[in-house]
Amino acid sequence: MVIYGLQKLSLLDYPGKTACTVFTGGCNFRCPYCHNASLVVGLDEIEPVDYDEFFAFLNKRRNILDGVCVTGGEPLLQPDIEDFIREIKNFGYSVKLDTNGTFPDKLKRLVDEKLVDYVAMDIKNSPEKYSLTAGVSELDFSKISNSVEFLLSNSVDYEFRTTVVKELHSKEDFVSIGEWIKGAKRYFIQSFIDSGDILAGVFSAYNKSELEEIECLMHNFVKETQIRGV
8 A cells, every 4th residue: 555645634624523634546537627637647756655654643643633534546446445444443533535436346345344434425527428527438337326326325424526627517417416416415516726736638617606506506406515615
């Protein structure tokens, strides 16, 4: 397990908890608007965080931090992700997992083994435009659908979220998303931000009033819908 980044304190990544965020490397998607492109295609240029130093940090932060956010990239690509999270749990931390939903069996196993306390799953776009938005021509959408269905069963606390890009998302897409995840626990609309580390292309964000219109629309499907990043 290689750690490619550590944010030592976050008050936003894990709802209701003070947490750190650990970054894994590699992803099976190529979303052109990805703001962590270096974690997808530039791993050779990143100096990894020492594994032992990371756990020494967790040990020192006991009773200060509540949780650890495991993000990427796509964390479930890692073959030893279960052992990694189990070691984190042994320190007494709650674990939030960020995922794109393409590994439903791994996701279920982590939840069943009580290794994950909160899941944040990206909903890239409407089912009809998923492949385009994810940047993958041959996409097995059934795996993503299975992950959505699993989370909708309320086996674990969770959220769905979409990073909204003006060039890729229309209001009609959100009607389709809403019908797909109707009744979900919570849904976050995240404004696109150009981090300077974009994978490909030039993209822009909707303004606040436009995002509020999308939020109002999504309230018809998911009661707890909020905007992030504005």
